[in-house]
Amino acid sequence: MSDEDRRDSLADQAAAWVPPWERPRPPAAEPDTADAASDITAPSPATDDLAAQPPVQEPQSAALPGELDRAEPARAESDRAESDRAESDRTESDRTESDRGEPVVGESSEAAGVPRRQAAGRRRVTAAPEPAPELSDTELRGALEAILLVVDEPVSELVLAQVLEQPAERVGPVLDEIAAGYTAAGHGFELRRAAGGWRLYTRPEYATYVERFVLDGQSVRLTQAALETLAVVAYKQPVTRSRISAIRGVNCDGVIRTLVTRGLVEECGTETDSGAFLYKTTTLFLEKLGLNTVDELPPLAPFLPDDVEELADATR
Structure with missing residues (x-):
C-alpha cells in the first residue's frame, strides 16, 4: 500500500472513531470488570496504525468517565449489601440483650443525651433502709x-x-x-x-x-426573801427588778442574782419603754415544784388577807 493510500485509510478511521464517553451505554446488567478493562485498554485493529502515530495518540484520562459510570452500580450494590449486613448484626445483638434482660441502647438513649456505654451498663439499685422492728x-x-x-x-x-x-x-x-x-x-x-x-x-x-x-446536815433551802421574790416572779412574769422591789418594798437585786445563779430565774428580754431586763421562771423551777406549766400554779386569792385593799391604800 502506498503512502497516500495509508494516509487516506488513517484519515477515514480517525473520522469514524467515537470517544468512549460518547459511545452508547450497554444494557443494565452486572458489569464485568474484565470486559470493561478490555473495552478501555484493548485497541481495535483499526486503531493499531493510528496508535503508532504520535500525533493521534489517545489520552489515557479519556477512559475514566466511562469507567466510573459503569463501576457505580457495582459500588452502590456493594454498599447496600454491607449496610444490610450491619443492620442485621445490630438487630441480632439487640435481641440478645433483650433476652438477657439488659437495657437496649438505640437511638432513643442517644437522643436523650445518655452515653451509649453508660446506658448499656447495669443499673445499681440501692436497697432502702429496713424499718425498725416494732416492739411488743x-x-x-x-x-x-x-x-x-x-x-x-x-x-x-x-x-x-x-x-x-x-x-x-x-x-x-x-x-x-x-x-x-x-x-x-x-x-x-x-x-x-x-x-x-x-x-x-x-x-x-x-x-x-x-x-x-437527802438534806441531813445540809442547808439548801431558800431564804424567806428568796421565796418571796421567786413567788413574785412566778405570778407576775415577765417582770423587771424595779417592779419586784416595788411589790416587796425592798431592794431585791441581790436576791435576783441568787435565784439566777441557782437556775430558778432567767432573763427573757428587755422592757420596751425603759429598757430594763425582764425575768421569768425556768424549767428547773417547774421541775422542782412538779408542775407542767405555770398555769398550774395555785391561785393567790385564798391566801390573801381580807383587808388587802386597806393595806394597799395604807402603803400609798
Whole structure:
C-alpha cells in the first residue's frame, strides 16, 4: 500500500472513531470488570496504525468517565449489601440483650443525651433502709421504764419515740398506763408529767423520809426573801427588778442574782419603754415544784388577807 493510500485509510478511521464517553451505554446488567478493562485498554485493529502515530495518540484520562459510570452500580450494590449486613448484626445483638434482660441502647438513649456505654451498663439499685422492728407492749414498757430511771430531767414523748424508733402516738398511752399502774400498786414513787416531759418522782407522803436522807446536815433551802421574790416572779412574769422591789418594798437585786445563779430565774428580754431586763421562771423551777406549766400554779386569792385593799391604800 502506498503512502497516500495509508494516509487516506488513517484519515477515514480517525473520522469514524467515537470517544468512549460518547459511545452508547450497554444494557443494565452486572458489569464485568474484565470486559470493561478490555473495552478501555484493548485497541481495535483499526486503531493499531493510528496508535503508532504520535500525533493521534489517545489520552489515557479519556477512559475514566466511562469507567466510573459503569463501576457505580457495582459500588452502590456493594454498599447496600454491607449496610444490610450491619443492620442485621445490630438487630441480632439487640435481641440478645433483650433476652438477657439488659437495657437496649438505640437511638432513643442517644437522643436523650445518655452515653451509649453508660446506658448499656447495669443499673445499681440501692436497697432502702429496713424499718425498725416494732416492739411488743411488754418490751416497750420495759424500755421506757429503763430510760426514765436514768434521766436527770423530764423527757418528752417525742424524744422517747425517737430513741426507741417507735411512733409517738404509741408512746404516750403506754406512759399513761405505766403511771396508772404505779399508782394502783402503791409504789413509793410515781410517774408524772412535769415541765413538758415525763419523770419519776417520789410520792408526797414519803417526802419526810426523803428529806431526812437527802438534806441531813445540809442547808439548801431558800431564804424567806428568796421565796418571796421567786413567788413574785412566778405570778407576775415577765417582770423587771424595779417592779419586784416595788411589790416587796425592798431592794431585791441581790436576791435576783441568787435565784439566777441557782437556775430558778432567767432573763427573757428587755422592757420596751425603759429598757430594763425582764425575768421569768425556768424549767428547773417547774421541775422542782412538779408542775407542767405555770398555769398550774395555785391561785393567790385564798391566801390573801381580807383587808388587802386597806393595806394597799395604807402603803400609798
